[in-house]
Structures are given as C-alpha cells and as structure tokens.
Amino acid sequence: MIPALNVTAAQGTTAFQFLQLAAQQNPCYLSEYLTYPRLGHYITTICCVTQNLTSNFYWFVYINDTLSTVGVDFLKPNNEDVLRFEYRFVNSTDNNHTETSQAGKKDAIETISVSVKLAFANYPDPNILPAQQVVAPNGTAAFEFLQLAAQMNPCYIFNYTVFSIGRYITTICCVEQNTTTNFYWFIYLNGELSPVGADLLKPNNGDILTYEYRKWDSSITNHTTPQSNTPTAKGPKIFPQFLHIFMGMVIGILPWKHLEVA
Numbered sequence: 001m002i003p004a005l006n007v008t009a010a011q012g013t014t015a016f017q018f019l020q021l022a023a024q025q026n027p028c029y030l031s032e033y034l035t036y037p038r039l040g041h042y043i044t045t046i047c048c049v050t051q052n053l054t055s056n057f058y059w060f061v062y063i064n065d066t067l068s069t070v071g072v073d074f075l076k077p078n079n080e081d082v083l084r085f086e087y088r089f090v091n092s093t094d095n096n097h098t099e100t101s102q103a104g105k106k107d108a109i110e111t112i113s114v115s116v117k118l119a120f121a122n123y124p125d126p127n128i129l130p131a132q133q134v135v136a137p138n139g140t141a142a143f144e145f146l147q148l149a150a151q152m153n154p155c156y157i158f159n160y161t162v163f164s165i166g167r168y169i170t171t172i173c174c175v176e177q178n179t180t181t182n183f184y185w186f187i188y189l190n191g192e193l194s195p196v197g198a199d200l201l202k203p204n205n206g207d208i209l210t211y212e213y214r215k216w217d218s219s220i221t222n223h224t225t226p227q228s229n230t231p232t233a234k235g236p237k238i239f240p241q242f243l244h245i246f247m248g249m250v251i252g253i254l255p256w257k258h259l260e261v262a
Helices: 015-025 142-152
Strands: 031-036 040-046 057-063 083-089 111-120 132-137 158-163 166-172 183-189 208-215 252-254
Touching (some): 015 031, 015 083, 040 083, 132 142, 142 158, 142 166, 166 183
Parallel strands (some): 111 208
Antiparallel strands (some): 057 083
C-alpha cells in the first residue's frame, strides 16, 4: 500500500542511510530510532507506526526477502537489491488498538464513496501517495474520512488539536505544521479550498477530499483556491489555527541502485 521507491546512492551505503534517502522522496519513510554503543541505530518508528512492546510488534529489515542477520548500520545492499522494512509481531497476539470512528461501523443506511488524498507542496512530487477510496455512511465528516483512511494506510495517521470551534489537524504522515516556514495542513473538496473545518465538511458520494501540506499566504487567508484566486469567503488575516479552514509507515522496499520502497 506504500509506493515503492528507487533510490540511488554510492556503493557502501547502509540500509539506515537508504531509509533516510527514501524519506527525502516520500514522507511515509520518515523514521525514528534509538542509538546503542557498538550496535548502531535501532529503528523504532516508520511512517508514524511505532513498535509496540505490549502487542510485540516491531520493525524488521529484509534484504531480497531474507531477514537480515545484521543491523541497519552494518547491512550494505548491492546494486538492484531489494531492501524491505516490515512491521510485524513476534510470538504474540496482535493487540494493536486502532481507533475506530462511528463512521466505520456497518449500518443499514446509505453509504457513500469518497477519495481521500494527501498532497505535499514541499516534496518533489506533491502527489506521491496513493489515494484511498473510503466508504462510509452518508453524512460522515471529513475528519472521520481521514480516520478511516488511516485504518487503510498508515501514511494517513494524524494528530490534531481540539478548539471550541472544532478539531484542527496539525500532523499527517509524521509531517507536522511548521510555524517558522508557515507550512500548514489545508483541506480541499474537489479542488476547492474548504470554507469550513473538518468537523463540519461533509463530502458527497464521488467527491475528492484532499489534505494538502502547503505554505500559508495571503491568498489562503482570504479563503481563495490556488486554481482560481477567487475568494470564496472573507476572513481576517490571523494565525491559520483560527481560520475556518481546519483539517482534521510500513513496508518499505529499497534497492541499492534502484531502491524499491513499498
């Protein structure tokens, strides 16, 4: 469910370094790790998915479908090798607690299908992640659609802050808003910037719901769309968190000269 990447690097590049290079192309490969003397780096998190000591889920590294006998600092793939980072359990029952929204329950009511997408204006390819086709009851809010997409693909895992006027998305796919560079998450419906937040926006059947990470500027302050620059609503020039635009890894395959990340 995560697109493969071809990564080119010098001979002798380690698996750890390949993972870092993959993250520069796709945020699904952003990772966290611990460092141990003489043992090197130990991967604890990829794509916001963290090892779980309770359920015994951990990250493992495979080279050409074989479990590596050494750590990521000592594993040095060769040209055309396939490097895979896999999240799996060890001799335990999967007790992973995934939040399930009310929208995820099967009810004998009308359902709609909505395409949920992520876009990153600060990456070479802003549409680097596959869209998720999410089916939910009619009337489901954009926030719940993002929750359901996160159950299908860990790239959609997110964090948010709760305000009196609703929930505001601060992070998706480990990519957090940056008040220094003025990059924030915005929500679009069928290419149009939403004038309401993720709790109030309710897509219809066949709609395209896009969460986009991009720089905040005056056009967004005035609720304009990037395509038309036509205001859809008027608002004061205030900090984006108080605008009405609220929003709400993994198996990686990396070859040496052509690292596939999946």
